[in-house]
Amino acid sequence: MPEEKKHVREELIQKLIENRVFWSYQKPEKNTISDDLVIEKTLEHLDIEDIQQLFLLYPREKIKQIWDERLIPDERYHSVNILFAYLYFDIKNPEQYLERKRQQHYKKLAAL
Numbered sequence: 001m002p003e004e005k006k007h008v009r010e011e012l013i014q015k016l017i018e019n020r021v022f023w024s025y026q027k028p029e030k031n032t033i034s035d036d037l038v039i040e041k042t043l044e045h046l047d048i049e050d051i052q053q054l055f056l057l058y059p060r061e062k063i064k065q066i067w068d069e070r071l072i073p074d075e076r077y078h079s080v081n082i083l084f085a086y087l088y089f090d091i092k093n094p095e096q097y098l099e100r101k102r103q104q105h106y107k108k109l110a111a112l
Contacts, residue, residue: 001057005056005057008053008056008057009038009057011053012038012042012046012050012053012054012057013033013038015046015050016038016041016042016045016046019045019046021041021044021045022041035057035058035062036066038054038057039054039058039062039063039066039067040066040070040071042054043063043066043067043071043084044071044077051088055088060088060089063088064088064089067081067084067089068101069105071084072098072101072102072105073101073102073105073106078098081094081098082094082095082098085097085098
């Protein structure tokens with residue numbers, strides 16, 4: 001990862017730590033936090049400006065994948081998921097999209 005991107009990633013991780021996002025974990029070393037966790041926790045806990053930084057670090061498809069898998073199934077994020085659908089992923093009918101993704105998630109869980 002280029003130095004500039006490393007710096008942005010470290011800033012996001014520092015903000016997550018300052019916001020006590022990792023309260024249930026032993027205080028993590030910055031270099032041990034996975035990209036997937038940085039994406040998930042940034043989407044969940046940080047501001048729009050910080051979320052914009054994710055798109056400088058990671059491909060849109062990767063961010064969308066984490067969003068689809070980890071945030072959409074959680075009903076607590078329904079309103080923010082509608083915002084993300086419009087703002088970041090150009091989804092025309094976000095309510096239908098979210099419902100379809102939730103149903104897919106439930107079917108996966110039922111198949112286990």
